[in-house]
Amino acid sequence: MNLFNQFGIEKNTEQFCLEVEESLQATFQQLNNIMYKNGAKVLHAMQKNKLSDTHFSPSTGYGYNDIGRETIEAIYADIFKTEDALVRTQIMSGTHALSIALFGNLRPNDEFISVVGKPYDTLDGVIGITPAKGSLKEYGIVYKQVDLLEDFSFDYEGIRETITDKTKLITIQRSRGYDKRPTFSVAQIGELISFIKAIRSDIICMVDNCYGEFVEDIEPTEVGADLAVGSLIKNIGGGLAPSGGYIVGKKEYVENAAMRFSCAGLGKEIGATLGLNHQVLQGLFFAPEVVNNALKGAIFTAAVFEKLGFEVNPLPNAFRSDIVQSIDMRTAENVIAFCKSIQKSSPVDSYVSPEPWDMPGYDCPVIMAAGTFIQGASIELSADAPIKPPFTVFFQGGLTYYHVRIAIMICMQSLKGL
Numbered sequence: 001m002n003l004f005n006q007f008g009i010e011k012n013t014e015q016f017c018l019e020v021e022e023s024l025q026a027t028f029q030q031l032n033n034i035m036y037k038n039g040a041k042v043l044h045a046m047q048k049n050k051l052s053d054t055h056f057s058p059s060t061g062y063g064y065n066d067i068g069r070e071t072i073e074a075i076y077a078d079i080f081k082t083e084d085a086l087v088r089t090q091i092m093s094g095t096h097a098l099s100i101a102l103f104g105n106l107r108p109n110d111e112f113i114s115v116v117g118k119p120y121d122t123l124d125g126v127i128g129i130t131p132a133k134g135s136l137k138e139y140g141i142v143y144k145q146v147d148l149l150e151d152f153s154f155d156y157e158g159i160r161e162t163i164t165d166k167t168k169l170i171t172i173q174r175s176r177g178y179d180k181r182p183t184f185s186v187a188q189i190g191e192l193i194s195f196i197k198a199i200r201s202d203i204i205c206m207v208d209n210c211y212g213e214f215v216e217d218i219e220p221t222e223v224g225a226d227l228a229v230g231s232l233i234k235n236i237g238g239g240l241a242p243s244g245g246y247i248v249g250k251k252e253y254v255e256n257a258a259m260r261f262s263c264a265g266l267g268k269e270i271g272a273t274l275g276l277n278h279q280v281l282q283g284l285f286f287a288p289e290v291v292n293n294a295l296k297g298a299i300f301t302a303a304v305f306e307k308l309g310f311e312v313n314p315l316p317n318a319f320r321s322d323i324v325q326s327i328d329m330r331t332a333e334n335v336i337a338f339c340k341s342i343q344k345s346s347p348v349d350s351y352v353s354p355e356p357w358d359m360p361g362y363d364c365p366v367i368m369a370a371g372t373f374i375q376g377a378s379i380e381l382s383a384d385a386p387i388k389p390p391f392t393v394f395f396q397g398g399l400t401y402y403h404v405r406i407a408i409m410i411c412m413q414s415l416k417g418l
């Protein structure tokens, strides 16, 4: 029996994919080498901190003296080579983690600058780019933005001119997110931070590290970032962390964030873990390999669609620093067929059919596909697309490579049928 047949995958589709895969072996090997280094980093940090099953015990109530929680934070600090870490399942999303880091470190009349253009859309309310109750703007914190140059390089002159005596913090988003611009490598981020520190060494350089963890073998905190922030339901949770976010960096800045996370005066001391330490830690243990699977899936997808004549970004063999892949599908029908196929090939909610809808904050209908074990976890295979030219679909995640591989074959079949 042909097992792929049960998904409607024809022999020639499978053959096409096998050939594409054949051409990717050298790239996959390079990815493996990065995974081996990140795996060693994680394993070493767990051993160094004498991780033990006592650390999996739940704390309740205030959660004082939770040694499991403290061990998780020590392990994160070692992996990121930072003085301190705040890693909590009570942090509800990446946006929440970024919000905590910003509110914790900024005071009224301080200025902060995004030096890589407009940040991820969900920060609009946090910053007050779009009016929202409780935004940084309402507290008198001034936001400035320096856009990238036309060729997507940093506008060094613009940055120099925008920094003032009041500039307290600079934020740098590593991942392209859902923008056209490329993702920045850790090395590029390092150069940018050096430039900023040469102007004023006391400016806090914060990196939005969402989608970036373990894609390279170094993290932004190793090239001068004072803070790095991310979500546990993306790369670093390994698909097992059920919720959460992290903030790693200099002790003083992590502490400032912790005071905002809980309460002034309490900071990191409080926060029951309710039995979730095990999942956070085992997810971290899996994360280097999960990220490797997601990257192989993204590269495979890029190679398949490039060979089918679509424009893909990044190109299959391009350098990567995040897990996001985009494909210009050319027509609305293609986009919808792609997203429906991703949903159909999911382990969860495979029988649901996503439809484009008018999502608040978007100027056109948006379609989203995700059949995930953890709600909204974009380290699991998921796809989103605004329905407008050039009909770009953003695709990311995949806990296992086999899943992405099957999903893409189902997408190909579905596009053939149009």
Ligand SMILES: *Cc1c(COP(=O)(O)O)cnc(C)c1O
Binding pocket: 092, 093, 094, 095, 096, 120, 122, 173, 174, 175, 176, 177, 208, 209, 210, 211, 231
């Ligand atoms: C996902 C993401 C965020 C926001 O995280 P949520 O968990 O969706 O709130 C911020 N920045 C980047 C680059 C992201 O990828």
